[in-house]
Amino acid sequence: MIVNENPVAARPAPASNRGIWGWMRQKLFSSPANTVLTVVTGWLLYIGLTPVISWSFIEADWFGSDRSACDGGACWVFITARIEQFIYGFYPEDLRWRVDLVFLQTGLLLLWLMPQSMPGKKWGVIYALSIFPISSFFLLSGGLGLEMVDTHKWGGLMLTLVLALVGIVAALPFGVLLALGRRSEMPVIRFFCTTFIEVWRGVPLITVLFMASVMLPLFVPEEVVFDKLVRALIGIVMFQSAYMAEVVRGGLQAIPRGQYEAAAAMGLGYWKMMRLVILPQALKMVIPGIVNTFIALFKDTSLVLIIGLFDLLAIVQAGLADPKWLGFAIEGYVFAGFVFWFFCFSMSRYSQSLEKRLNTGHKA
Amino acid sequence: MMTSVNNAEMAGSDSAMIELRKLNKWYGDFHVLRDIDLTVRKGERIVICGPSGSGKSTMIRCINRLEEHQQGDIIINGREMTNDLKDIEQVRMEVGMVFQHFNLFPHLTVLENCTLAPIWVRKQPRKEAEAIAMQYLERVRIPDQADKYPGQLSGGQQQRVAIARSLCMNPQVMLFDEPTSALDPEMIKEVLDVMVELANEGMTMLCVTHEMGFAKTVADRVIFMDEGQIVEENEPESFFNNPQSERTKLFLSQILQH
Ligand SMILES: Nc1ncnc2c1ncn2[C@@H]1O[C@H](COP(=O)(O)OP(=O)(O)OP(=O)(O)O)[C@@H](O)[C@H]1O
Ligand SMILES: [Mg+2]
Numbered sequence: 258m259i260v261n262e263n264p265v266a267a268r269p270a271p272a273s274n275r276g277i278w279g280w281m282r283q284k285l286f287s288s289p290a291n292t293v294l295t296v297v298t299g300w301l302l303y304i305g306l307t308p309v310i311s312w313s314f315i316e317a318d319w320f321g322s323d324r325s326a327c328d329g330g331a332c333w334v335f336i337t338a339r340i341e342q343f344i345y346g347f348y349p350e351d352l353r354w355r356v357d358l359v360f361l362q363t364g365l366l367l368l369w370l371m372p373q374s375m376p377g378k379k380w381g382v383i384y385a386l387s388i389f390p391i392s393s394f395f396l397l398s399g400g401l402g403l404e405m406v407d408t409h410k411w412g413g414l415m416l417t418l419v420l421a422l423v424g425i426v427a428a429l430p431f432g433v434l435l436a437l438g439r440r441s442e443m444p445v446i447r448f449f450c451t452t453f454i455e456v457w458r459g460v461p462l463i464t465v466l467f468m469a470s471v472m473l474p475l476f477v478p479e480e481v482v483f484d485k486l487v488r489a490l491i492g493i494v495m496f497q498s499a500y501m502a503e504v505v506r507g508g509l510q511a512i513p514r515g516q517y518e519a520a521a522a523m524g525l526g527y528w529k530m531m532r533l534v535i536l537p538q539a540l541k542m543v544i545p546g547i548v549n550t551f552i553a554l555f556k557d558t559s560l561v562l563i564i565g566l567f568d569l570l571a572i573v574q575a576g577l578a579d580p581k582w583l584g585f586a587i588e589g590y591v592f593a594g595f596v597f598w599f600f601c602f603s604m605s606r607y608s609q610s611l612e613k614r615l616n617t618g619h620k621a
Numbered sequence: 622m623m624t625s626v627n628n629a630e631m632a633g634s635d636s637a638m639i640e641l642r643k644l645n646k647w648y649g650d651f652h653v654l655r656d657i658d659l660t661v662r663k664g665e666r667i668v669i670c671g672p673s674g675s676g677k678s679t680m681i682r683c684i685n686r687l688e689e690h691q692q693g694d695i696i697i698n699g700r701e702m703t704n705d706l707k708d709i710e711q712v713r714m715e716v717g718m719v720f721q722h723f724n725l726f727p728h729l730t731v732l733e734n735c736t737l738a739p740i741w742v743r744k745q746p747r748k749e750a751e752a753i754a755m756q757y758l759e760r761v762r763i764p765d766q767a768d769k770y771p772g773q774l775s776g777g778q779q780q781r782v783a784i785a786r787s788l789c790m791n792p793q794v795m796l797f798d799e800p801t802s803a804l805d806p807e808m809i810k811e812v813l814d815v816m817v818e819l820a821n822e823g824m825t826m827l828c829v830t831h832e833m834g835f836a837k838t839v840a841d842r843v844i845f846m847d848e849g850q851i852v853e854e855n856e857p858e859s860f861f862n863n864p865q866s867e868r869t870k871l872f873l874s875q876i877l878q879h
Binding site: 615 | 716720722724728741742770
């Protein structure tokens with residue numbers, strides 16, 4: 258028999274588990290082998306990163322009006338001097354406030370809709386789906402008393418964002434409908450959706466864009482041929498919704514049959530069942546796949562340069578060919594790469610917080 | 622005492638709630654339901670038992686049209702079931718169902734599970750639906766869990782939520798498909814207690830279960846199915862003490878051994 262009458266008072270944790278030093282000792286220097294690894298890795302990082310940091314920050318030149326401002330290091334002057342063009346493309350200078358207004362709306366909407374608890378989210382969604390797209394359309398392209406701006410003057414980041422945003426907003430609902438159609442019990446609908454998905458998924462996006470810009474005008478009378486940007490957008494949306502459909506279908510297939518049966522047994526019809534019970538679960542499950550598709554879409558928008566649209570990457574490339582700025586290819590590509598990375602990484606982070614927030618402790 | 626309640630109940634309600642006439646169903650070539658004839662009067666409580674694969678689930682799933690039959694008639698509350706969508710939605714509003722694996726919606730809270738169909742199918746205002754749902758959650762003794770998600774509840778609690786969720790649609794008949802067979806022993810009782818209460822209130826119930834204690838307490842009739850047929854049908858007293866068919870005897874000897 259054991260009886261312990263002496264209560265043990267709480268003592269502070271041993272020094273080795275506490276604080277930054279404790280952490281380092283435990284994770285980085287726990288054994289001789291680990292210590293060697295840590296030192297070697299640190300040394301490699303130092304060797305590798307020092308020149309990069311020195312080139313891009315310490316020795317870099319940031320502002321000026323031409324290349325004479327640059328001596329050694331990165332010449333970010335190339336970017337800062339042309340930043341307006343990189344953002345707005347060839348959009349008329351005196352009308353750029355209209356683009357700014359669209360950017361502003363987009364930013365405010367993101368701030369309104371993305372955080373977990375914001376007042377009046379419902380109105381935010383309604384605004385985002387009605388006034389926002391309509392006002393953006395007229396602001397960007399003109400009409401209703403605003404001066405028209407032809408889409409071939411659009412370019413740079415603004416064009417990239419238009420392509421990506423329209424693509425993302427349209428591809429998700431189309432993808433959901435296609436996925437539902439592919440699982441439909443009606444053979445005609447199933448056949449149509451399956452064919453659509455398989456055809457678009459099997460063709461490279463470059464081919465799609467090329468067909469839209471070069472082939473279509475050959476077959477369709479000239480008066481009917483609509484704007485090149487619109488054609489590219491339709492191509493992108495078709496292509497991405499086929500991918501999206503397969504991602505969503507994966508989620509639908511993971512929902513147990515009992516969920517369908519319970520919903521049906523309560524009298525919910527097909528659309529209500531899908532909207533209220535099946536899709537919320539299926540979409541939540543495939544958030545990583547959906548965001549993956551969004552990210553691919555975002556980067557694929559740069560392929561429109563093949564049909565002569567100047568998205569961010571294309572316009573940076575065009576800038577590199579300027580005789581006054583020859584030799585700044587690295588700066589140009591690093592900048593374009595960073596902008597793309599920034600947007601894609603933001604999407605990825607947001608999706609992770611969304612996943613956490615939507616987790617209801619469901620054990621599958 | 623039980624019998625007196627039952628008699629009073631039956632005297633008041635002679636009308637048939639559910640009628641199955643010469644019901645036949647095949648899965649491909651497999652004849653799963655064979656010439657099923659069954660009449661359930663209003664307020665009657667029926668327990669269905671039988672070996673695995675005998676077609677018990679299939680039969681009660683035909684009643685609320687989760688399965689289609691090929692021959693025979695199903696008449697519910699005087700309405701013959703066809704493949705008309707209107708009929709199907711109507712019958713599903715009147716017939717509640719509780720499943721073996723609960724099938725709660727994991728992305729909704731307990732309260733939202735209970736108000737979903739009343740709001741979207743019965744078009745009740747949200748406030749009213751929530752008030753009714755809370756009443757039923759109190760009756761199944763878990764009002765304090767209303768804001769939790771199903772994943773945070775024990776199996777017994779989940780099944781009680783599932784019962785409350787069905788009751789919120791104010792059904793005239795409740796179908797139970799082995800409601801306790803996915804539960805640990807200590808949780809079976811809390812679910813059975815709720816079901817006994819429901820039975821005592823006069824709900825028409827069809828219950829597939831092997832809980833013979835439950836059958837003895839509340840059933841008006843026990844039905845034994847084997848190989849897609851109704852083999853024997855009797856009051857619980859005689860069914861358990863004096864089974865007629867050899868197959869029933871064999872089945873009872875097997876399950877009572879446990
Ligand atoms: N969707 C289906 N397709 C083909 N056969 C099926 C299907 N569903 C059930 N069956 C078969 O029909 C028979 C009856 O099934 P049912 O689920 O009704 O049995 P049960 O009496 O409920 O059995 P248990 O006690 O195991 O639940 C079984 O042999 C089963 O294999
Ligand atoms: Mg069964």
